[in-house]
Amino acid sequence: MAIRAQNRMEMVSQLAKNNMIVADILSRLPVKTLLRFSSVCKLWHYMIHSSLGFQALHYERSQRKPRFLLQWPDFDFRPLEPIGCRYVYNFIPTDTEGNMFSPIQVKVQEPVKLVLPGCFGLLCLATETRIYVLSPSTRRLLALPYDRSGIAGFGIGYLSSAKRHKIVRLNIPRQLRTNLNCKLECSIFTLLPEKRGHKWRAVKEGCPYLVEQFSFPAFANETIYWKIDLGQHQALHRHNDFIVSFNLSDEKFHTITHPADRTDTPRQWRSPTRHSTQLVELRGHLYMVETLQLSHVAIWRLANPENSIWSKACTIDIRKISPNFVGELQCVQGTEIIFNSGSRLLLYYDEQKKTFRWKTLPCSAQNLTIYCESLTSLTTSQG
Helix, strand or coil, X not given: CHXXXXXXXXXXXXXXXXXXXXXXXXXXXXXXXXXHHCCCCHHHHHHHHCCHHHHHHHHHHHCCCCXXXXXXXXXXXXXXXXXXXXXXXXXXXXECCXXXXXXXXXXXXXXXXXXXXXXXXXXEEECCCCEEEEECCCCEEEECCCCCCCEEEEEEEEECCCCEEEEEEEECCCCCCCCCCCCEEEEEEECCCCCCCCCCEEEEEEECCCECCCCCCEEECCEEEEEECHHHCCCCCCCCEEEEEEECCCCCEEEEECHHHCCCCCHHHHCHHHCEEEEEEECCEEEEEXXXXXXXXXXXXXXXXXXXXXXXXXXXXXXXXCHHHCCCEEEEEXXXXXXXXXXXXXXXXXXXCCEEEEEECCCCCCCEEEECCCCCCCCCECC
C-alpha cells in the first residue's frame, strides 16, 4: 500500500511538472494560436481561458513584443445595418517592424473620435456619446452602457490588486462653467466579464479642471493622467498646473505642475502651450514628451508625483529630418525610441548611437495605437 501511495504521489508530481512545462511553452505563443489550442483538452481550455496565472505569464511575455494597431483612414457608413453597427472601421495590426497581421473590423454606432493606447491587452475607444472596449487579440468589442451626459474625457486603467480593468469617464455637467469652480462629474465602470448588467458608478469627487477632451491620457502606476485644457481656464489653482491625475485605488484626483517652473530649467520651457506636448507611459512611469519649435524633442520622467518633481530623460535633435516624421512617442524597444508620424513612416531613434531609421507602413501612421497581446476575456456586445 505504501508503495502504491508513493507511486501515486510521484505520478501527481510528474503531472504537475509536465503541466508547468506545457504552460511555459504555450505562454510563448500568440493568442490566435492559443485559441485554437484551447480545444485540445479540458486542461488546456481551462489554462488558456480561466487561469489568471497563465494569462499573467502570457501577457508578461507579450510585453516584450508590443504591436501597433493602424486605423485605416476611411470608414464605411452602412445606413441599412442595425443601430450600433452602421460605422465600420478597419484596423491593421503590425509588429514594431511594420510586419502586418490579419485586419480587425470594428462596428460602432457613431464616428470614432479617439482610440487610446492599450492597457493590459485592452483598448478603449470613444464616440461623441459612448465608450467601447476592444480586445485586439480576441477581436471582441464591448459597448459600455449608454450615458446621456457628454464625454469630457475618458481613460482606461488596470488595478493590479483586484486584477480588474477600470474605465473612467469624465462627464460634462448640465450647467458647464469654464472657471475654477467648474468640476467635471466622474463615473467608473469596472470590467467583470463573468457578470452582466453592470452600470457606471458615480464618484463623489469631481475633476477639478476641464481636460483636453479627445487627447491621449496616459496610464502608469495605477493612475490615469490627463492634460488640463488650458484654453478653457482663465486662471488656475496653481499658475503652472498642467496635469490632472486620478488614482484607481483611492479614486481621488490630484494635480501636477509642468517641469518648466523648476529653477534649473531654461526659460524657453516656460510656455508649454506653444509646443506639442504628449503624455505617455514608458517602463512603468509617466513621461512627458515635448516637441520644441520643430527642432528638439525633450523627454521628461515624473520622478515624484506627489511633489510634481520631474527629471529630464533625454533631448533629441530633429533638425536634420523632416518635422512631419516625428509624431507621438509610442514605445521604447531595446535602445530605440519609436515615434509615429503624419506620413506612412515609423521613426526609430537609437539613444546610444544618436541615429534615426524608419519603416514604411501600408497607410498613415498618424492614427496608430500600441498594445500587447492578452488573453483577457471580454463579453461581446453591440447594444
